[in-house]
Amino acid sequence: MAPSPLPALRTRCNQPPPLPNPLLSFNGPLSQCLIESFGGILREHLRAQAPQAQAADVFSVYVEMTQNICHYVCEHGLREAQAHASLSIGRDAQGRYVICGGNLVEAADGRRLLDTLAGIARLDRAQLKAAYKARLYQVRDPQASHGAGLGLLDIAGKVSAPLQASLSPQPEGRAFFSLCSTI
Amino acid sequence: MNNLAVPGSLSTPSVAGDWQAGVLAMQGDSYPENAYELYNQIIDWIRRYLAQAQRPLALDLHLLYLNTSSIKGMLDICDLLEAAHRKGQPVKLTWYYHRDNDRIAELAEEFKEDCTFPFMIQASEE
Numbered sequence: 001m002a003p004s005p006l007p008a009l010r011t012r013c014n015q016p017p018p019l020p021n022p023l024l025s026f027n028g029p030l031s032q033c034l035i036e037s038f039g040g041i042l043r044e045h046l047r048a049q050a051p052q053a054q055a056a057d058v059f060s061v062y063v064e065m066t067q068n069i070c071h072y073v074c075e076h077g078l079r080e081a082q083a084h085a086s087l088s089i090g091r092d093a094q095g096r097y098v099i100c101g102g103n104l105v106e107a108a109d110g111r112r113l114l115d116t117l118a119g120i121a122r123l124d125r126a127q128l129k130a131a132y133k134a135r136l137y138q139v140r141d142p143q144a145s146h147g148a149g150l151g152l153l154d155i156a157g158k159v160s161a162p163l164q165a166s167l168s169p170q171p172e173g174r175a176f177f178s179l180c181s182t183i
Numbered sequence: 184m185n186n187l188a189v190p191g192s193l194s195t196p197s198v199a200g201d202w203q204a205g206v207l208a209m210q211g212d213s214y215p216e217n218a219y220e221l222y223n224q225i226i227d228w229i230r231r232y233l234a235q236a237q238r239p240l241a242l243d244l245h246l247l248y249l250n251t252s253s254i255k256g257m258l259d260i261c262d263l264l265e266a267a268h269r270k271g272q273p274v275k276l277t278w279y280y281h282r283d284n285d286r287i288a289e290l291a292e293e294f295k296e297d298c299t300f301p302f303m304i305q306a307s308e309e
Contacts, residue, residue: 032194032215036192036193036194040193052284052285053285056248056285057286059248060248060286063214063250064250067214067216067250070216136254136258137258150255151250
């Protein structure tokens with residue numbers, strides 16, 4: 001009989017977490033069904049712990065981030081380990097919610113995402129709102145690719161600290177893209 | 184039957200279009216996997232109703248949360264109502280929200296900014 005995997009899992013989970021108050025961590029194939037299930041858990045927690053406006057923003061950012069990952073995986077037909085997403089939600093020392101999501105992307109797509117985010121980071125609140133509205137009216141073609149642009153602008157409008165994005169190179173021209181939003 | 188009925192789920196609002204009464208109601212969260220598919224059904228129904236029924240249309244929205252793809256769909260719906268209104272067809276939209284849900288009230292206000300047809304935003308206790 002194979003040894004139980006639980007002692008190793010327990011040791012790993014008991015190590016000091018990157019966020020002082022971890023809430024939810026996931027690594028694996030993300031689906032709409034899982035987004036809804038995790039979303040339910042997140043909402044349940046937020047209902048008891050966070051003011052309504054913050055709760056709404058956290059939920060909204062969570063949905064946009066996870067659906068962006070799902071759309072990317074789907075559009076690129078990724079399978080198995082390549083389709084796996086990493087998700088970590090928790091609170092930082094100041095009590096703010098930190099939502100981190102990451103997935104494997106083509107390195108060129110990852111660089112484009114970083115460029116888009118760098119452009120968004122230069123906008124002030126008013127410019128951000130204008131860019132969001134412009135993009136909303138621009139991307140109206142139902143056949144058009146989902147694109148992460150509108151979702152990212154929406155996320156950027158809700159965070160209380162600059163978005164943290166990173167790209168770590170992986171074999172075969174790929175990279176792991178990671179985005180952290182603080183609310 | 185000319186009625187539209189979409190059952191709701193965790194991420195899909197329930198949609199009920201009553202052709203006789205001239206009322207389309209939506210209720211719940213809206214962040215489906217494919218928002219275009221859902222909103223296209225609604226848009227098609229409204230377009231047919233406006234073209235064929237020649238009667239007033241009222242939209243009753245009890246929506247809690249919309250992701251960005253759903254917001255785009257709702258924008259298209261507002262465009263349809265706006266065009267009908269400009270042609271003289273009576274249309275109105277009432278957006279009901281729980282009084283604690285500030286964010287959805289703000290979103291409703293943003294939609295309202297671009298509309299000239301009767302657009303009510305009503306807080307409720309339930």
